[in-house]
Amino acid sequence: MNILIIGGGGVIGQKLASALAANGTLRGQPITRLTLADINDPASVDASFEVTTTRCDIADPASVAQAVTADIDVIYLLAAIVSSHAEEDFDAGMKINLFGTYNVLERCRSLGTKPVVIFTSSIAIYGGEAVDPLGDHSYPNPQTSYGTQKAIGETLINDYTRKGYIDGRAFRLPTISVRPGKPNRAASGFMSSIFREPLNGQPAICPVASDFEHYYLSPRKCVENLVKGANLAAADLGQNRVMQMPGRTWSIQQMIDAMTAVTGPQAATLIDWTPQSDVQRIVSGWRWDIHADKAERLGLTADDSYEDNIRHYMTDDKP
């Protein structure tokens, strides 16, 4: 198996690379080579097989042609600009999230090698007039350009697969928490930072009320599911290669209780409850009554409890 991760420098890309290195196999075959591609040269990982890193700008078809070569069996297409960036800079979102995806798919089509392509979509495709409960068969009515571009990517994955140009699989990722690293500007940032910062001994602001509910998955489980997603047999996937990745719905209070149960009462005292109307306005339109029937049937899983998310952070990511 020769594997390419586009977006290999990101949080999920790096963790996926480490998981592949630890596993040593994918789709029942030994991994012979892994390439990590990203807009900036990504960090490498230690592995028993060859790992290379490269720059790739998916908005540029020539750059895509350099990274996506005929000898690649499996492509993880994780690269994207995030929600707030795509909302502020419409052109950049279209160029990277929509045309970048198209460029990768077109390159696959021109090669004629029908690689497995695993595309990460998002629960951002839900919204607007889509009817609860949400899941595999919900109408995508995204209320962000990021969600729009991901919904279009899903549709392309299905058609390029139907035409036999790729063997595609698209997964709508839940909100990832606890996300490691520094705070970012994303409206969802607090959904990780109110745990990550206190667990690191730092204060953090919670801008919403404790009964705010949302749909989450830990980075570790996300990566497990992305590996399983490549391993699935094409024959089991049916006519719709797009599915919700399993997550679980928790309130902020349930998540804090889980942190306390795992690490004691100290961390929660570092949370500063400061309502922020701008954040509340954005996240109040987000959806959480989400179900992942197809993926669960195919063996993908969510965290058992948010205590697991906390434990995974402590084990995998705490500096």
Place this chain on the structure above:
Amino acid sequence: MNILIIGGGGVIGQKLASALAANGTLRGQPITRLTLADINDPASVDASFEVTTTRCDIADPASVAQAVTADIDVIYLLAAIVSSHAEEDFDAGMKINLFGTYNVLERCRSLGTKPVVIFTSSIAIYGGEAVDPLGDHSYPNPQTSYGTQKAIGETLINDYTRKGYIDGRAFRLPTISVRPGKPNRAASGFMSSIFREPLNGQPAICPVASDFEHYYLSPRKCVENLVKGANLAAADLGQNRVMQMPGRTWSIQQMIDAMTAVTGPQAATLIDWTPQSDVQRIVSGWRWDIHADKAERLGLTADDSYEDNIRHYMTDDKP
């Protein structure tokens, strides 16, 4: 009102132009100008206002910029290549149906004039694992590239509207019957030709059994709905500018009975029942349990019975 019909040379484009000429107003204002644009210079229509015709290749942004100007208030975006063409020539379908739509929307964005854009989507967006009954909130799982490209067009219409770049409205057209003109290669061709040819005194082949059901609308009602679609107030449209246009489900036998009721028994004797497995294979995946709740609530309507479709053909189109 200064109106542009892109795809103004097609069956619906020409009938829409005639309807606008007869009405003289749109969105409560007198029509001052109508431009019919198409890949080949379209026929003009007689009207009390100025009517011009022009060539426009929507796959070419420069050509789009010439046709879509800042003085235009309402754009009908009807241009597309049909299902069988887009399936045979993937590049052409993407270029015209997907990027052509994008080019028109991008031109509107660059102008900053926020025109009303009425986009014709199709029931071809339904299929695969989408669950019956189908309608405004169904998951688009198209089983053709044409359907894929229309589904993407819908998604773009919603996001360009949400961002305030256009005031968009997208309608999923039922299969149009009785469609005037010559037979074409479309798999749906028989759904018009088995009425049109006999009503013109010619034989026609029916390749499916008489209990085959599908979802239809007459050209006259389609045009009425496209006019109403422009007239709808933005405030009444909510967060999803995409909706199913009303049609009705009939079996072939019900439609033949309607033809007999309107014109007597002679026409039906000209139908040659010759099963064609290739056509049956294609149309067996098509969906007909379709409902148009939102559009009906907003005042769009279907034909009362297929007898009306036959009468409209006799009045409007019979040579």
